Amino acid sequence: MRRQLLSQHLVHVLMNNSAIGSAPSKPTRDPGLPPDTLLKWYDEMLLIRRFEEKSAQLYGMGKIGGFCHLYNGQEAVSTGSLGAINPEDYVITAYRDHGLAISKGVDPRAILAELLGKHTGTTKGKGGSMHIFDREKNFLGGHAIVGGHIPIAAGVAFASKYRGEKRVCLCFIGDGATNIGTFHESLNLAALWKLPVIYIIENNKYGMGTAVARASAVEELHQKAAAYDMRNEVVESGYDVLAVHKAVKAAVDHARATYEPSLLEIQTFRYRGHSMSDPVSGHYRTKEEVETQKKLDPLVVFAESLKRDGLASDEYFENAEKRIKAVVDECVEFAENSPEPPADELWKDVYFERGGF
Amino acid sequence: MAVVSIREALNQAMDEEMTRDERVFLMGEEVAQYNGAYKVSQGLLQKFGPRRIIDTPIAEAGFAGVGIGAAMVGLRPIVEFMTWNFSLVAYDQIVNHAAKMLSMSGGHFHVPIVFRGPGGAAHNLGATHSQALESIYAHIPGLKVVMPSNPRDAKGLLKTAIRDDNPIIFIESEVMYGEKGEIPDGEYTIPLGVGEILREGTDVTVVSWSKILQHVTVKAVQRLAEEGISVELIDPRTIKPMDWELIFASVRKTNRLVIVEEGWPFAGVGAQIVDEVQKHCFDDLDAPVERVTQEDVPLPYAHNLEVSSLPNIQRVIRAVRKAMYLD
Ligand SMILES: Cc1ncc(C[n+]2csc(CCOP(=O)(O)OP(=O)(O)O)c2C)c(N)n1
Ligand SMILES: [Mg+2]
Numbered sequence: 001m002r003r004q005l006l007s008q009h010l011v012h013v014l015m016n017n018s019a020i021g022s023a024p025s026k027p028t029r030d031p032g033l034p035p036d037t038l039l040k041w042y043d044e045m046l047l048i049r050r051f052e053e054k055s056a057q058l059y060g061m062g063k064i065g066g067f068c069h070l071y072n073g074q075e076a077v078s079t080g081s082l083g084a085i086n087p088e089d090y091v092i093t094a095y096r097d098h099g100l101a102i103s104k105g106v107d108p109r110a111i112l113a114e115l116l117g118k119h120t121g122t123t124k125g126k127g128g129s130m131h132i133f134d135r136e137k138n139f140l141g142g143h144a145i146v147g148g149h150i151p152i153a154a155g156v157a158f159a160s161k162y163r164g165e166k167r168v169c170l171c172f173i174g175d176g177a178t179n180i181g182t183f184h185e186s187l188n189l190a191a192l193w194k195l196p197v198i199y200i201i202e203n204n205k206y207g208m209g210t211a212v213a214r215a216s217a218v219e220e221l222h223q224k225a226a227a228y229d230m231r232n233e234v235v236e237s238g239y240d241v242l243a244v245h246k247a248v249k250a251a252v253d254h255a256r257a258t259y260e261p262s263l264l265e266i267q268t269f270r271y272r273g274h275s276m277s278d279p280v281s282g283h284y285r286t287k288e289e290v291e292t293q294k295k296l297d298p299l300v301v302f303a304e305s306l307k308r309d310g311l312a313s314d315e316y317f318e319n320a321e322k323r324i325k326a327v328v329d330e331c332v333e334f335a336e337n338s339p340e341p342p343a344d345e346l347w348k349d350v351y352f353e354r355g356g357f
Numbered sequence: 358m359a360v361v362s363i364r365e366a367l368n369q370a371m372d373e374e375m376t377r378d379e380r381v382f383l384m385g386e387e388v389a390q391y392n393g394a395y396k397v398s399q400g401l402l403q404k405f406g407p408r409r410i411i412d413t414p415i416a417e418a419g420f421a422g423v424g425i426g427a428a429m430v431g432l433r434p435i436v437e438f439m440t441w442n443f444s445l446v447a448y449d450q451i452v453n454h455a456a457k458m459l460s461m462s463g464g465h466f467h468v469p470i471v472f473r474g475p476g477g478a479a480h481n482l483g484a485t486h487s488q489a490l491e492s493i494y495a496h497i498p499g500l501k502v503v504m505p506s507n508p509r510d511a512k513g514l515l516k517t518a519i520r521d522d523n524p525i526i527f528i529e530s531e532v533m534y535g536e537k538g539e540i541p542d543g544e545y546t547i548p549l550g551v552g553e554i555l556r557e558g559t560d561v562t563v564v565s566w567s568k569i570l571q572h573v574t575v576k577a578v579q580r581l582a583e584e585g586i587s588v589e590l591i592d593p594r595t596i597k598p599m600d601w602e603l604i605f606a607s608v609r610k611t612n613r614l615v616i617v618e619e620g621w622p623f624a625g626v627g628a629q630i631v632d633e634v635q636k637h638c639f640d641d642l643d644a645p646v647e648r649v650t651q652e653d654v655p656l657p658y659a660h661n662l663e664v665s666s667l668p669n670i671q672r673v674i675r676a677v678r679k680a681m682y683l684d
Contacts, residue, residue, distance in 0.1 A: 065480055066479075066480065066483060066486075066658060067482060114658075117481065117659035117661075118659070119659075123658075125657060125658060125659030126483075126484075126657045126658060126659070127484075128482075128658030128659075131484075144483065144485045145442070145443065145445075147446070148485075176414070176415045177415060180415050180416050180417070180418075180446070181416065181418050208387055209387050209390060210387065210390075210414070214390075214412060215412075215415070283390050284390060340660075341659050341662055343661070345662060346652060346665055346666055350653075350654045
């Protein structure tokens with residue numbers, strides 16, 4: 001049923017737009033958003049896209065190891081969501097974390113250095129791709145055990161409320177992760193105790209090679225909130241950064257005003273394989289499906305809307321490519337020229353010994 | 358004798374046991390349509406259909422429990438963990454339920470189930486995805502822990518595990534699935550709790566298992582042989598029950614013992630072996646028992662730190678030489 005709705009949405013959007021994305025983005029544009037902010041968002045999404053493409057290339061060259069999960073296709077979720085919070089707010093996610101880290105302001109050079117296992121990386125080479133952390137930026141990690149971070153997000157929100165603060169925590173969750181126990185325990189706790197956490201399901205339609213309908217009894221994932229009487233919303237046009245922003249902003253405002261949590265389902269799509277070691281398509285999804293979804297590319301949709309609104313010209317986008325390429329090149333240079341962690345790093349940070357904070 | 362990979366050997370074991378016994382079924386993440394994250398269940402969905410080869414949601418506690426319940430009332434599940442790291446989400450089900458059911462129910466319910474999947478470090482997977490967890494399972498009364506190191510043992514031991522009436526922790530290695538070796542033609546099984554002497558020797562006994570045995574210890578032993586040191590190398594194959602008599606007999610002959618394992622040192626499997634050996638072979642020992650383990654830290658991602666933490670050939674050679682008072 002959900003799948004049918006989805007494809008109808010897609011067909012509707014594709015058929016009714018000469019300029020792709022005009023229908024869904026127009027009504028969502030918040031007039032309060034300054035043009036500068038919108039252009040910054042575009043640049044950020046482009047940076048995430050190009051950063052991931054570079055990561056794929058470096059992985060192919062054997063410079064990045066282990067599991068590496070790329071964010072291509074999901075950029076509007078990251079930028080739209082994090083555009084709705086302040087630097088002091090918290091973000092926590094699973095292992096597909098490069099894009100969200102970039103949106104949270106983590107230095108992309110340090111992220112790439114981390115992927116290369118360098119001492120200048122976000123975690124000194126300890127965590128790798130799946131475990132990007134940045135205390136200063138309130139980026140509480142990449143977490144590689146599915147569901148592991150979901151209750152932790154509730155705990156972070158608990159601390160905010162405990163101290164009487166208005167800081168919220170955005171917690172990103174895969175569609176597959178909504179089937180694990182911690183998801184349900186956390187939703188109950190957050191709703192019961194009114195914790196200012198916004199759970200954001202990045203429904204990219206597959207958990208590894210398993211389609212949502214093959215793993216979840218409820219296909220409309222946001223409806224899982226009903227069991228906990230939690231505020232919830234679905235964003236079908238998750239390729240539209242403005243639509244994402246609007247939904248997340250409403251949830252954040254609500255959390256700040258009432259301490260109440262929300263569950264948002266943002267429908268999106270991952271262009272690449274689950275990780276760099278998995279196929280883009282195969283038994284679980286067809287090439288055609290991937291190609292069709294790519295027609296609603298978050299970057300293209302956003303660029304079209306910026307042009308239509310007269311906020312950016314072709315020249316702007318050409319320059320943006322150049323600027324972003326320079327940033328990515330700088331990341332590569334920084335990462336490649338950074339040293340490996342020294343041998344004694346192995347024994348550091350096993351127990352906390354520097355005194356409290 | 359056919360030459361097959363460990364992956365094929367495990368696949369054959371499940372295939373044969375499912376053909377033989379209708380009660381056996383396989384359940385886990387990506388085991389059916391995707392043919393397994395590491396392709397161990399390749400082709401089984403096609404052969405046995407979705408009733409017996411079952412893709413699960415990401416819900417380890419849930420599907421481990423489903424397996425235990427089904428086993429209590431007469432089925433014989435094989436539950437695959439994509440890796441053993443994720444079994445920690447199901448640790449309560451395994452430890453508090455599968456392991457204790459027979460005893461707590463006063464013999465009413467036994468739990469014939471196999472939990473299997475890859476354990477240990479691969480390459481650059483970071484702290485949560487690299488763990489050798491055999492000791493925390495071997496610690497638990499009621500569980501048996503099996504760790505094959507070659508295709509022949511993988512097949513023979515898995516078939517026995519499936520036929521066993523107790524919960525079995527069957528730990529494979531992600532980086533060994535493609536490794537090939539000879540297996541006997543036709544039907545065969547290998548009993549649990551029976552180790553194997555891989556190489557007879559006179560100077561020192563070395564006990565090691567799974568990937569570390571094949572990738573590190575065997576190579577170190579070869580180099581030691583070139584130096585004129587004669588190692589008796591034992592693969593216990595089953596961690597629990599351990600083949601104590603095989604180890605004791607060897608130590609009584611060589612009077613020295615070195616244990617090489619991937620896990621952490623504190624309360625590791627090697628620590629248990631030291632305890633049993635000092636109890637039973639105290640007067641036979643000519644030197645303190647040496648252990649080679651991973652360093653006592655979460656395993657980092659960076660390649661240089663990762664390799665510096667894990668056991669390596671050099672460290673095994675050093676430990677053997679130390680046990681022989683050569684250094
Ligand atoms: C507890 C646990 N089980 C299994 C895995 C292996 N695994 C890693 S990611 C993944 C799929 C998750 O899919 P989803 O939640 O939809 O997130 P996505 O990868 O699509 O972003 C699986 C099964 C794991 N890391 N942790
Ligand atoms: Mg997903």
